[in-house]
Amino acid sequence: MTRKSDWLFRLYLILFLAYMLLPLIIMGGAAFNDSRFPSVYPWQGFTWNWFIELWNDTRLLNSFRNTLMVAVAVVVISVPIGTASAILVNSVAGAVRSTLYGLMVAPILIPGAVIGISTLLFWNTMSVAPGLHLSVLGQVSYISAFVMLLVLARLQSFDRSLEEAALDLGASHAQVVRRVLLPHLYPALGAGAAIAFFQSIENFNVTLFTRGPYDTLTVYVFSRVRSGITPTINALAVLMILFTIAAIVIVEVARLREERRLSAK
Amino acid sequence: MKDLLNRYGLPLTTLICLLVAFWLLVLVILPNLYLFENSFRPYLPVQEMGGPKDVYTLKNYLTFVESPIHITVFFSTILYSCVVTVICFAITYPLAYYLAKNVSVRSLPTLFLILTIPLWVSEIMRSFAWFIILSLRGPLNFFLVNLDIIDKPIRWMTGFRSVIIGLVYTYVLFMLFPIYNAIQSLDTNQLEAAEDLGAPWWRIHWRIVLPHSKPGIASGSVMVFMLSAGSILVPTLLASTNSRWFTEIIQQWMFESLDWNTGSAYAFLLLILCTVFVTLVMKIFRVKLSDIAK
Numbered sequence: 001m002t003r004k005s006d007w008l009f010r011l012y013l014i015l016f017l018a019y020m021l022l023p024l025i026i027m028g029g030a031a032f033n034d035s036r037f038p039s040v041y042p043w044q045g046f047t048w049n050w051f052i053e054l055w056n057d058t059r060l061l062n063s064f065r066n067t068l069m070v071a072v073a074v075v076v077i078s079v080p081i082g083t084a085s086a087i088l089v090n091s092v093a094g095a096v097r098s099t100l101y102g103l104m105v106a107p108i109l110i111p112g113a114v115i116g117i118s119t120l121l122f123w124n125t126m127s128v129a130p131g132l133h134l135s136v137l138g139q140v141s142y143i144s145a146f147v148m149l150l151v152l153a154r155l156q157s158f159d160r161s162l163e164e165a166a167l168d169l170g171a172s173h174a175q176v177v178r179r180v181l182l183p184h185l186y187p188a189l190g191a192g193a194a195i196a197f198f199q200s201i202e203n204f205n206v207t208l209f210t211r212g213p214y215d216t217l218t219v220y221v222f223s224r225v226r227s228g229i230t231p232t233i234n235a236l237a238v239l240m241i242l243f244t245i246a247a248i249v250i251v252e253v254a255r256l257r258e259e260r261r262l263s264a265k
Numbered sequence: 266m267k268d269l270l271n272r273y274g275l276p277l278t279t280l281i282c283l284l285v286a287f288w289l290l291v292l293v294i295l296p297n298l299y300l301f302e303n304s305f306r307p308y309l310p311v312q313e314m315g316g317p318k319d320v321y322t323l324k325n326y327l328t329f330v331e332s333p334i335h336i337t338v339f340f341s342t343i344l345y346s347c348v349v350t351v352i353c354f355a356i357t358y359p360l361a362y363y364l365a366k367n368v369s370v371r372s373l374p375t376l377f378l379i380l381t382i383p384l385w386v387s388e389i390m391r392s393f394a395w396f397i398i399l400s401l402r403g404p405l406n407f408f409l410v411n412l413d414i415i416d417k418p419i420r421w422m423t424g425f426r427s428v429i430i431g432l433v434y435t436y437v438l439f440m441l442f443p444i445y446n447a448i449q450s451l452d453t454n455q456l457e458a459a460e461d462l463g464a465p466w467w468r469i470h471w472r473i474v475l476p477h478s479k480p481g482i483a484s485g486s487v488m489v490f491m492l493s494a495g496s497i498l499v500p501t502l503l504a505s506t507n508s509r510w511f512t513e514i515i516q517q518w519m520f521e522s523l524d525w526n527t528g529s530a531y532a533f534l535l536l537i538l539c540t541v542f543v544t545l546v547m548k549i550f551r552v553k554l555s556d557i558a559k
Contacts, residue, residue, distance in 0.1 A: 012359060013360060020379075020380060024386060024394060030397055038397055080284055087273075091268050100285075110297075111491060111494065111512075114495070115296075117300060117525075117528060118532070120525075121525065122299045160272075163272055173273050174274075198385065201387070205497055221393075233393065237394075247385075248379075252375060
């Protein structure tokens with residue numbers, strides 16, 4: 001690798017970072033512009049108004065609550081399902097394994113709109129009205145696959161003789177799971193829960209078709225963008241970005257501290 | 266199965282199997298079968314359901330075949346999703362290579378955290394950002410006019426170009442990460458050996474790096490294509506009347522015409538499209554499903 005091309009690569013990386021971040025900055029800027037339409041140009045003066053309006057938007061707060069409820073429900077259902085699936089797939093072999101694996105991975109490769117519509121239809125024939133409960137089921141159907149993949153990867157490093165040893169020493173099956181298997185899986189379960197949570201918050205396509213009359217954050221923002229946009233949406237975006245950055249800084253500081261602790265040893 | 270029983274006992278094994286059965290049967294297989302069945306039934310008022318008119322028919326699919334506009338939209342959705350996939354690949358390949366082979370291990374985690382900021386800010390906000398940037402009196406036109414690159418503001422949001430811009434921005438990271446993962450597992454000694462033997466940089470990429478990153482490219486392409494073809498947000502926000510997306514038509518059948526049967530037929534077509542694409546990618550790149558889903 002010559003020095004010149006390294007310089008080019010570095011420039012490219014900086015350009016790419018700018019490409020990823022500038023749109024977010026522009027969108028955030030519009031939240032402070034005193035203009036009825038979300039824009040940064042022409043600049044008509046600084047204002048906090050859109051944040052105040054955001055705070056007074058009851059429908060928005062309501063949809064925010066719905067989003068959190070759905071996300072928690074999705075985590076609670078998809079983590080056990082994903083874990084059970086990983087354990088099952090891991091303990092079979094041959095054609096059964098590849099069939100099961102294929103079936104479990106398939107939901108990731110189905111478009112969200114199709115998942116939403118098929119969930120809606122199926123439960124409609126069972127006379128279950130659309131609503132947030134259907135959104136949960138629809139989301140679980142593909143989010144479980146992410147959990148399954150994470151747990152399966154972790155299971156690969158699991159030493160099965162530990163289980164056998166525990167059983168030989170007289171532990172019950174429940175004890176083996178609780179004391180030996182689950183502790184080994186905790187990192188994957190934590191990551192799975194986090195991914196499930198954020199995937200659920202982010203979801204739009206499945207929710208759009210299954211939600212019935214209820215709003216979640218993405219659906220609400222979408223309807224606002226289509227009906228009449230004011231920069232309150234941008235104010236919401238600013239809050240989301242700030243929240244993200246705060247989380248990132250916390251993670252980063254914790255990581256650096258850990259690194260320093262390890263190198264001090 | 267017996268192995269499972271030995272390890273976890275009857276109650277736990279039953280629980281595991283029930284959870285998996287609930288997921289695969291009730292949440293995945295049955296709904297899709299219903300979708301398939303429903304797509305062959307006519308759209309009828311409630312009181313006529315189950316009556317003499319409620320027979321299987323190809324009518325819903327004929328609606329698609331007989332409407333040139335819908336066929337055009339279907340194929341342009343495929344075409345432009347492919348364009349988005351190719352652009353994402355072109356943008357991310359050099360970057361993934363640089364991140365995997367040249368950036369110091371110490372700064373990588375920080376870089377990745379910064380890169381993932383847009384991912385945590387929801388998809389709708391990401392496309393909305395471009396809605397602001399691309400508007401006629403938006404910052405992009407202001408910038409280009411003031412730099413004298415163009416003399417009149419461009420109307421960006423016509424045709425498919427704004428949709429492509431939006432989709433690329435929204436999904437580009439889904440291409441970057443798998444390719445990065447693939448290249449990262451390549452032994453740097455191989456590259457040095459090739460260099461020592463006098464291979465030019467392009468040959469190193471063509472013969473070593475690209476073949477090695479095939480699973481990553483396949484997985485990235487599948488993700489980006491699927492997300493693009495199935496996207497509803499980006500096209501609805503950024504497209505104009507002359508650039509409709511297939512998902513928008515599905516959505517119209519479901520919510521505006523309230524014709525769920527034709528809606529299911531169209532949704533099923535989208536499903537077939539994605540299945541065909543995944544199969545093709547698996548064949549072309551000679552990878553398995555387990556390589557793609559990582």
